[in-house]
Amino acid sequence: xxxxxxxxEREVTHGDFMAKAQFIEKVQEIISKNAWNDLEAxxxxxxxxxxxxxxxxxxxxxxxxxxxxxxxGYATLISERLKINNEN
Numbered sequence: 547x548x549x550x551x552x553x554x555e556r557e558v559t560h561g562d563f564m565a566k567a568q569f570i571e572k573v574q575e576i577i578s579k580n581a582w583n584d585l586e587a588x589x590x591x592x593x594x595x596x597x598x599x600x601x602x603x604x605x606x607x608x609x610x611x612x613x614x615x616x617x618x619g620y621a622t623l624i625s626e627r628l629k630i631n632n633e634n
Contacts, residue, residue, distance in 0.1 A: 561605025569601045570594075588627060592620040 560566070577593065585593070599617045602610070 557606075559607045559610045560602045561607075565605045566598070566601035569604065570597045573597055589624055592624050595620045 557563070574594070574597065582590070596617050599613045599620075602613045606613075
């Protein structure tokens with residue numbers, strides 16, 4: 547546990563920073579070997595942020611509602627953009 551009160555609080559809900567970083571790095575390595583270059587910038591960023599939120603669920607508090615809401619939010623941003631692009 548960290549000594550800094552803010553870091554200590556975040557570690558409870560968000561999990562160990564190093565464990566999350568290693569998880570994200572490994573998953574991104576797998577993703578980059580596939581169709582990563584075919585994705586738009588917003589899709590890449592949404593995937594990255596979804597991985598961050600997944601890592602918080604897996605290594606932090608899985609019952610912290612914001613993690614789940616944020617995943618839905620990033621997916622919705624892409625879905626809405628794709629809907630607009632397909633209508634034009």
